[in-house]
Amino acid sequence: MATSATTPNTLLLKNPTARATVKPSPTHAFPTPRATAKPLSIKCQHSATTAAPVSPPTTSTDRLFNFAAGPATLPENVLLKAQSELYNWRGAGMSVMEMSHRGKEFLSIIQKAESDLRKLLDISDDYAVLFLQGGATTQFASIPLNICKPEDPVDYIVTGSWGDKAYKEATKYCKPKVIWTGKPEKYTGLPVFDELDQSINARYLHICANETIHGVEFKDYPTVKNKDAVLVADMSSNFCSKPVDVSKFGIIYAGAQKNVGPSGVTIVIIRKDLIGHAQESTPVMLDYKIHADNNSLYNTPPCYGIYMCGLVFEDLLAQGGLVEVEKKNVKKAQILYDAIDGSGGFYRSPVEKSVRSLMNVPFTLEKAELEGEFVKEAAKEGMVQLKGHRSVGGMRASIYNAMPLAGVEKLVAFMKEFQAKHG
Ligand SMILES: Cc1ncc(COP(=O)(O)O)c(C=O)c1O
Numbered sequence: 404m405a406t407s408a409t410t411p412n413t414l415l416l417k418n419p420t421a422r423a424t425v426k427p428s429p430t431h432a433f434p435t436p437r438a439t440a441k442p443l444s445i446k447c448q449h450s451a452t453t454a455a456p457v458s459p460p461t462t463s464t465d466r467l468f469n470f471a472a473g474p475a476t477l478p479e480n481v482l483l484k485a486q487s488e489l490y491n492w493r494g495a496g497m498s499v500m501e502m503s504h505r506g507k508e509f510l511s512i513i514q515k516a517e518s519d520l521r522k523l524l525d526i527s528d529d530y531a532v533l534f535l536q537g538g539a540t541t542q543f544a545s546i547p548l549n550i551c552k553p554e555d556p557v558d559y560i561v562t563g564s565w566g567d568k569a570y571k572e573a574t575k576y577c578k579p580k581v582i583w584t585g586k587p588e589k590y591t592g593l594p595v596f597d598e599l600d601q602s603i604n605a606r607y608l609h610i611c612a613n614e615t616i617h618g619v620e621f622k623d624y625p626t627v628k629n630k631d632a633v634l635v636a637d638m639s640s641n642f643c644s645k646p647v648d649v650s651k652f653g654i655i656y657a658g659a660q661k662n663v664g665p666s667g668v669t670i671v672i673i674r675k676d677l678i679g680h681a682q683e684s685t686p687v688m689l690d691y692k693i694h695a696d697n698n699s700l701y702n703t704p705p706c707y708g709i710y711m712c713g714l715v716f717e718d719l720l721a722q723g724g725l726v727e728v729e730k731k732n733v734k735k736a737q738i739l740y741d742a743i744d745g746s747g748g749f750y751r752s753p754v755e756k757s758v759r760s761l762m763n764v765p766f767t768l769e770k771a772e773l774e775g776e777f778v779k780e781a782a783k784e785g786m787v788q789l790k791g792h793r794s795v796g797g798m799r800a801s802i803y804n805a806m807p808l809a810g811v812e813k814l815v816a817f818m819k820e821f822q823a824k825h826g
Contacts, residue, residue, distance in 0.1 A: 471788035516713030543572035563614025613641035
């Protein structure tokens, strides 16, 4: 910390109210069965004193600003709601983790999660919504296995490491072609769509809508040339961060652990006519038809993760939906990019301005030798996980939906102080 005279930035840095201020709800709002049950002659093995939660709810002031790329920060009110429901979900006498995935309680949870997601993204009945496992990485294989034959050509636009991984996995199951790569420019830009050399008979065109490591985000989407082909998008790191016209896509998929929940849930939104054409060798767990026919309950789903996603969807709707959510995300990103661009070169964003991500903001220091100290000093101020991905170095601030404006303001104040000290 700079020891110079107090500035608005030092004030903001030191102001404890800059942290989120959501108050925990009292745990006693949900009576435990033991508090209300009549005495029984047969005693439960565990006494109430050993089974009841022992520590009081932690308060928001204990929390750090977590700029991790994923698993990432979750909304405080969602965490506190989950905390209040953890021990005994809405009087069911057990937690969501303990419920049968076929019981009426869990069915109500997954159905509400799906219907809220449909509202958020305005998903029509032409699309199935699947809650799966295996991360977005599993989808890299599921997609070609489900919608291509082994000899089918498909196109990939590679704008970063994730698009590249998706392409490489597809080489095992069909005939993918990279029709554009940002690698020569170190993944700092996007193609001009009109100049793309799309394969005439490609079955699909794959994009990664937001490259988490490189901070490159599609602001608009290419149109597929082959009228029988579909656009497929990995939206893992910008899912539900803004409105999206789902009808432009054949498949949208996303790991939950950035914007909408904990790791362990992968959401797939797929046009129904694309379901039911899997290659014969497709493992049952990768076959969209199996999951669609069974409403994502073919086997035991990631129940708790789906419940958490449902709470996040409720919260996003309560905020006014994705139009409002996007406004907040634009504001946060603007503040951070302005600080980088206004630093006179002390901080630098490698990404072309027009395609900079609203979610993942990589930046470097002119004096690269200070990067370690930046990360360490920021952590002392309660801002963690700012180190860039090991493949690119520098710093990266992931500012997903749940990162409060106060977190970004505090980071920017810290950046200015750090520059004043070392510039
Ligand atoms: C854009 C993108 N796609 C795919 C993945 C892989 O996701 P998972 O770890 O859920 O398999 C990630 C993970 O960070 C990602 O950011």
